[in-house]
Structures are given as structure tokens and as C-alpha cells.
Amino acid sequence: MTDDRDERNLQRAAMALRAPGARDEDALNDVIEALRRETADGDTGEPVASRGGRVERRGRGRRRPLIDRGTIRFVAGLAAGIAFAAGLGLGLFAGWRMRGESYRIAAETTTGRVGPTGVEATSMESTHRPVQFMLVAPAASRVALVGEFNDWDPAATPMARAPGGAWHVALPLANGRHVYAFIVDGTSWVADPQAPLAPEGWFGARNSVLLVSGQNREQRQ
Amino acid sequence: MRTGSTGLGGRSSARRLALAAAMAAATAAPSEIAAQDRRLAARLDSATAEAVTRLADSVRAVGLPSDPLIGVALEGATRRASSERILAAVREYAAALGVARQTLGDSAMSDEIVSAAGVLVAGVAPRVVVDYRSARPAGALTVPFVVLADLIARGIPADTAAGALGAALRSGASDDDLVEFRRRVERDIAAGARPTTAMTIRRRDLPGTPMEGVSPMRPKSPRLRRPFPR
Amino acid sequence: MTQTGGAWYYLPTMTHAAVEPAPDAGLAARAARGDVQAYEQLVRHYHASCLRYASRMLRDDADAEDAVQDTLMRAFLAIARYDDRQPFRAWLFSILVNRCRTLALQRTRRSRRFPHDELALVNATAPELPASGREDAVRTAVDDLEPLLREAFLLKYVEGMEYHEMASALGAGVSALKMRVKRACDALRPRLREIYDD
Numbered sequence: 001m002t003d004d005r006d007e008r009n010l011q012r013a014a015m016a017l018r019a020p021g022a023r024d025e026d027a028l029n030d031v032i033e034a035l036r037r038e039t040a041d042g043d044t045g046e047p048v049a050s051r052g053g054r055v056e057r058r059g060r061g062r063r064r065p066l067i068d069r070g071t072i073r074f075v076a077g078l079a080a081g082i083a084f085a086a087g088l089g090l091g092l093f094a095g096w097r098m099r100g101e102s103y104r105i106a107a108e109t110t111t112g113r114v115g116p117t118g119v120e121a122t123s124m125e126s127t128h129r130p131v132q133f134m135l136v137a138p139a140a141s142r143v144a145l146v147g148e149f150n151d152w153d154p155a156a157t158p159m160a161r162a163p164g165g166a167w168h169v170a171l172p173l174a175n176g177r178h179v180y181a182f183i184v185d186g187t188s189w190v191a192d193p194q195a196p197l198a199p200e201g202w203f204g205a206r207n208s209v210l211l212v213s214g215q216n217r218e219q220r221q
Numbered sequence: 222m223r224t225g226s227t228g229l230g231g232r233s234s235a236r237r238l239a240l241a242a243a244m245a246a247a248t249a250a251p252s253e254i255a256a257q258d259r260r261l262a263a264r265l266d267s268a269t270a271e272a273v274t275r276l277a278d279s280v281r282a283v284g285l286p287s288d289p290l291i292g293v294a295l296e297g298a299t300r301r302a303s304s305e306r307i308l309a310a311v312r313e314y315a316a317a318l319g320v321a322r323q324t325l326g327d328s329a330m331s332d333e334i335v336s337a338a339g340v341l342v343a344g345v346a347p348r349v350v351v352d353y354r355s356a357r358p359a360g361a362l363t364v365p366f367v368v369l370a371d372l373i374a375r376g377i378p379a380d381t382a383a384g385a386l387g388a389a390l391r392s393g394a395s396d397d398d399l400v401e402f403r404r405r406v407e408r409d410i411a412a413g414a415r416p417t418t419a420m421t422i423r424r425r426d427l428p429g430t431p432m433e434g435v436s437p438m439r440p441k442s443p444r445l446r447r448p449f450p451r
Numbered sequence: 452m453t454q455t456g457g458a459w460y461y462l463p464t465m466t467h468a469a470v471e472p473a474p475d476a477g478l479a480a481r482a483a484r485g486d487v488q489a490y491e492q493l494v495r496h497y498h499a500s501c502l503r504y505a506s507r508m509l510r511d512d513a514d515a516e517d518a519v520q521d522t523l524m525r526a527f528l529a530i531a532r533y534d535d536r537q538p539f540r541a542w543l544f545s546i547l548v549n550r551c552r553t554l555a556l557q558r559t560r561r562s563r564r565f566p567h568d569e570l571a572l573v574n575a576t577a578p579e580l581p582a583s584g585r586e587d588a589v590r591t592a593v594d595d596l597e598p599l600l601r602e603a604f605l606l607k608y609v610e611g612m613e614y615h616e617m618a619s620a621l622g623a624g625v626s627a628l629k630m631r632v633k634r635a636c637d638a639l640r641p642r643l644r645e646i647y648d649d
Contacts, residue, residue: 009643010636014608016589017507020499027516028498031523032491038524039487148292151260152299177332177363179292189300193411196403199343199370202293202310203300206374209367211332282599283556284549284622327522327549328529331622359531 128172129212133180135192138165140184145169147180147207154183173212181207260291264298265307272308276315285318286331289338317341324350325362336366340383343373349383356390364396368403375407376416385424392429402427476535483530490530494523497540501547504605508551510594518554522547537619541612544620548602555598585646592642596635603628604635 133145143159149171150156159167159182167182179198182190191197195208261270273294277287290311297307321337322329324347329337337350349369353362365386372382386399394402402423409419475496481489501522505515526533526546533542593601602621606612607628614625621628 006636006640006643009647010608010639012647013589013593013639013643016586017503017593017605017609019586021502021506021512023512023516024499024502027502027519028495030516031494031498031520034520034524035487035491035494035527146296146299148288148296152292152296154299177335177367194407196367196371197374199339199374200293200310200314201374202306202313203297203302207296209336209371211363211367281623282552284552286622322549323553326525326529327553328525328532328546330532358528361532 128174130170130172131210131212132168132170133159133182133192134166134168135159135182135184135190136164136166137182137184137190140165140167142185143167144183144186145171145180146183147178149173149178149180154186173210175212178210178212179207180210181205261294261298264295266304269294269304269307273311276311280315280318283319285315285322286335289318289335290314313342314338320347321350325354330361330363332363333361333366336363336370339370340366340373340379343370344379345369345373345383349387352387353390356387364399365390368399371403372406372416372420375410377420378417381417382420385420385427388429389424389427390429392427394428398427475539479530479533479535479539482527483533490527493539493543497543498523500540500610501543503609504544504547505551507590507593507601507605507609508598509555514554518550519547522550525550538616540610541616541619544606544610544612545622548620548622552598588646589643592639592646595642596638600631600635600638603631604639607632 135143137143140161143161144154145157145159146152146154157169157171159169161167180192182192184190189205191206192208195210198207198209200206261273264270265273273290277290280290281287293310293314294307297310302310317338318334320341321334325333325337341347341350350362350366353365357365369382369386372386373379386394389399389402405423405426406416406419409423410416414422475493478489478493482493498519501519502515505518505522506512509515509518522543526543529546533539593604596604603617606617606620607614612620614628617623617628618625623631
């Protein structure tokens with residue numbers, strides 16, 4: 001069958017592409033040397049900033065700038081244990097406390113408690129966690145939640161009104177950064193008063209930002 | 222043994238973007254293009270939908286997140302913005318994403334890139350992104366940029382806000398610290414304080430001195446015994 | 452590779468970079484705490500596969516070496532952010548993929564090795580056995596693939612990654628990647644037939 005032959009050819013080609021190159025070991029040694037040099041005790045040679053562009057790159061132990069000309073280098077003074085979880089925001093905009101205007105709390109379905117700072121994630125399983133949105137607007141006749149997560153479609157996520165004028169809806173959201181707003185009575189674009197504002201103001205009134213955290217290696221307190 | 226061959230040229234960013242667009246156009250599968258078109262085509266006129274799709278493809282071709290660009294276009298559609306305004310927004314955002322990734326470095330996460338792009342769009346200099354990266358080389362910068370963007374949106378001048386947060390970061394301020402700081406500033410402003418005043422007062426709660434040029438203590442470095450050369 | 456009765460079989464475990472999340476995660480965790488030896492082990496483990504990927508994407512050995520060295524150093528700086536729910540190789544390759552993409556767009560035109568170039572002459576006399584004509588032809592065929600297709604092909608066939616791993620490394624969805632791999636194979640098929648026509 002020609003299909004078998006073609007598949008075999010692909011595998012043979014893949015095998016050929018895995019063949020080691022003659023300089024591989026030297027290249028590996030260069031990297032190991034560079035790593036050891038950069039992490040050794042004592043001053044490790046001339047500051048990278050004073051180098052020009054690339055230097056001679058043939059042969060063993062070639063010295064080269066850590067990062068090329070034209071790219072931004074990062075300073076490597078590694079900071080104290082900032083765990084990976086910290087980067088995902090820990091879901092904590094403290095603006096989500098109750099204040100009588102609007103607030104956001106974790107929906108009851110999350111496994112974990114509702115802390116004073118709102119959403120936190122102790123559930124490790126799913127990639128999407130339910131987030132409750134709320135806006136107090138007693139005079140409104142309808143409120144919709146819009147955001148990146150629903151393609152900014154005003155019809156996608158209508159909110160329900162609780163007695164007292166608190167409109168609410170819960171939505172499963174993936175970890176990460178989300179931008180959203182409320183549309184009141186089909187006409188007013190309203191940001192969440194207690195969430196951070198999104199910086200972009202291309203279309204007028206600003207949106208709100210929500211960070212949903214992925215994990216909770218460090219319990220906040 | 223591997224043989225070498227000529228690399229790709231490209232000196233100006235316009236040419237880079239054109240090259241990326243050409244790459245994307247040549248390699249994007251028909252179904253990928255069609256899928257984007259559908260969401261945009263339903264809400265935008267075809268010329269705008271096509272232009273946004275091309276921009277999103279070229280951004281994706283260089284490994285940047287393209288969903289935020291589509292999101293901006295859809296938001297503009299919902300808000301009944303003009304095509305010109307939508308396109309201008311998407312272009313500006315695309316450029317900001319590129320600068321954000323360049324200043325943050327190749328290991329930057331999607332959320333970091335997007336939140337950094339946000340502050341760039343808000344008028345913060347790219348230098349600030351570089352400084353924040355230096356101040357916190359191993360931790361994600363998503364939260365600092367979200368906080369910075371919020372302060373600027375509430376009326377604090379970009380330089381002032383960026384400088385204050387930068388100093389705090391260099392002194393080891395954590396995401397929690399920054400979140401709490403933002404909350405207090407926002408509450409003060411809501412209670413009637415002037416934004417810059419609120420920030421100056423609450424800044425005292427953060428580590429590090431508010432003055433520029435004062436070298437704060439280096440954050441603890443348990444990992445390396447020596448820092449990398451600058 | 453094994454050869455049985457004239458047929459060649461693909462055994463991903465024989466590649467340089469097998470995937471085993473457990474040991475890598477341990478090494479990465481130690482590296483994040485400052486254990487440079489642990490990171491070195493990761494470097495030794497993944498260097499070859501990074502290098503062969505970069506060589507095909509940048510189509511230049513020297514640029515590839517630089518790209519890989521940069522990537523491994525950047526990964527070390529960023530190791531605190533590695534989450535071991537993702538295979539280490541996918542995380543590392545996501546940095547490498549971006550580095551190659553950035554370099555491919557940024558770098559100025561590099562000249563081919565003109566005969567007058569002394570370095571080229573030096574290299575020409577280095578004891579590097581030329582690969583068989585077939586290997587060169589295969590490399591050329593793969594180099595001719597469009598970049599996005601080439602990326603997907605290399606990760607799937609040469610590195611033996613699963614699609615979900617490739618999705619993290621390349622920042623694209625699984626179905627899009629399957630399409631790209633298919634298109635790459637379609638493009639390669641006639642060329643490989645010529646090359647391997649026995």
C-alpha cells in the first residue's frame with residue numbers, strides 16, 4: 001500500500017532528522033559552561049552591557065552575551081520565592097468585598113471558603129471555576145453581563161434580579177485575566193465599581209478586570 | 222551534520238509585521254481563517270472583519286495571544302463603534318502586545334503580556350515594563366500591571382503611578398500588598414480624595430521608599446548565591 | 452531505531468528527549484530552589500532535542516546554538532514559574548518556539564558561507580563527516596515547509612510530542628495542529644518518495 005510506504009518514509013525522515021550533529025557536544029558544553037559561569041561565586045567577568053554585539057562564536061567555551069543586542073535583557077537577581085501561583089493573581093481583588101454597591105463572591109459550588117477578599121480557589125480539579133458577578137441597581141429593569149468570555153454579546157448572559165435590586169449571575173471562567181462590564185437597560189455601559197479598571201478606553205467607558213486564580217499553593221490570610 | 226542557510230531579513234517593524242502577515246496568510250489553514258471570520262463577520266462589516274482577522278493571524282503567527290484582539294473588535298461591535306475606531310484600537314493593541322512581549326521576554330505568560338500591553342496603551346513607557354521585569358525577574362507581573370493600569374485609569378498620572386509601584390516592587394512588594402494598596406486607594410478616591418493624594422498616602426503602606434533614586438534593599442534571593450551580571 | 456525485515460519502525464522512546472514528568476518535575480523543583488546541578492541535568496537531557504528543532508526552524512546551526520543557549524538560560528531565570536502540571540518539555544519548548552520565532556523575524560540577513568570567508572574555510576576542514584545525501588535532502592525538504600507547518604511537523608514526528616503537549620508549546624489548539632501536521636505530511640510526501648525511492 002502506498003500509504004504504508006509514505007508513512008514509513010515519514011518515519012525514516014524523522015529518524016534522519018534526529019541524527020546528532022557534529023557540533024552537538026561542543027554546543028552542549030558551551031551551554032553548561034555558560035550556566036556555571038553565570039551562577040558561580042564571585043564576579044563573573046565583564047558586564048554584559050559593555051559588550052558589543054556578537055563575538056566570535058566558533059570553538060569551545062565561546063563567550064557571548066547572554067541576550068542579543070536588540071532584545072531586552074532581564075536582570076537576574078532572582079527574587080525571593082514568588083510562587084507560580086502568585087502570578088495568576090490569586091483571584092483576589094479586594095474590591096470584591098461587600099460594600100453595598102456591588103461585590104463578587106465565590107459561588108457556593110466552589111470547594112472552598114469565601115474569604116474576606118472574595119474569590120479564591122481551593123478547588124484544584126477543573127480549569128473553569130464558577131464566579132459570581134453582582135451589581136446593585138434597584139432601578140434597572142434589565143442588566144446583562146458582557147465580556148471577553150461571551151464575546152461581548154449583550155444577549156448571552158442576562159442577570160437575575162434578587163429582592164433589593166441586586167442583580168447577579170454565576171459563570172464558569174477559565175483561569176487568567178478577564179475583561180468585562182455590565183449593560184444596564186440596554187443602554188448604559190457600567191464597570192464594576194469595585195474591580196480594577198481595565199486600562200483601555202478606546203470605546204468610551206472603561207471595563208473591569210478580573211483575575212481568576214489557578215491554584216492555591218499558599219493560603220492567603 | 223546540519224547545513225546552514227540564509228536567514229530571514231527584516232529590519233523595520235513594518236516589514237516584520239508584513240512578513241509575519243505573509244507567513245500567516247500562507248500557512249493559516251482555511252478552516253482557521255473561516256472560524257475567525259464567522260465570529261467577526263456576524264458582527265462587523267466584511268472589510269473590517271477581514272482586516273481584524275489578518276491582524277489577529279499575524280499576531281498569532283509570532284506567538285502572541287490573538288484572542289484579546291478579537292475581543293476588542295467584538296466589544297467595539299457591541300458598542301457600535303465606527304469601523305475606523307475599531308481598527309485603530311485593534312492595531313494599537315496588536316502593537317502593544319508586540320512591545321509587551323519584547324520587553325517582558327520570551328518566557329512571558331499570556332496574561333502578563335496582555336496586562337503589560339494594557340499599561341503600554343495607557344501611556345506608560347516601555348522602559349517601565351523592563352524595570353518591573355528587573356524588579357521581579359522570576360515572578361509573574363500580571364497583578365502589578367493590572368494594579369498600575371487601574372491607578373492610571375482612576376486619574377493618577379502614569380509616571381507617578383509607575384514610579385511608585387516600581388519602587389514597591391524593587392523592595393519586594395507582593396501581589397497581595399499591591400492588591401490591598403489598590404483597594405485602599407480606590408476606596409479613598411471614592412470617598413472624595415484626590416487620586417494622587419490618595420496614592421501618596423497609601424503608598425506609605427507599601428515596602429520601599431517613594432523616592433526615586435534611592436536604592437532599596439534587594440529582595441531576598443535564596444536561589445542564587447550570586448546575581449547574574451547586569 | 453530498529454530494523455526488522457526491511458521495515459523501519461518508529462520508537463519514540465529512542466529519541467533523545469523522552470517525556471517523563473516525574474523526574475523532570477523533581478529536577479525543576481530543585482532548580483527553582485537554586486540547585487544548579489539539577490538544572491544542568493535538565494539541560495543535558497533536553498539540549499539535543501532543542502538544538503535539532505532550532506536548527507530546522509532557523510536553518511542555521513550557529514543561530515540555532517545561540518537560540519538554544521538563550522532559551523536554556525531564560526528558562527533557568529523563569530524556572531520558578533514552571534508548573535509541573537505541564538510537562539517540562541512542553542514548557543521549555545514554548546520558550547524555545549517563541550525564541551526561534553522572534554529570532555527568525557529579527558535577525559539581519561546572514562550571508563551564506565562565501566568561499567572568501569575564512570571561518571567557512573576553517574569549518575570546511577573540520578572533521579565533520581558529511582551526512583548521506585538522503586539526510587541533506589530530507590533536511591532541505593523540511594526546511595522548505597512553511598514555518599507553522601514545520602514547527603508542528605518537527606514537534607510531532609521528530610520530538611514525538613502528543614498533541615496536548617504541542618498545544619502548550621506552540622500556543623495553538625489541537626485541531627489546528629492536527630491540520631498543520633497533515634498539511635506538512637502532504638507537502639513532504641512527494642519529496643520523500645523521490646528521496647527514498649528504492
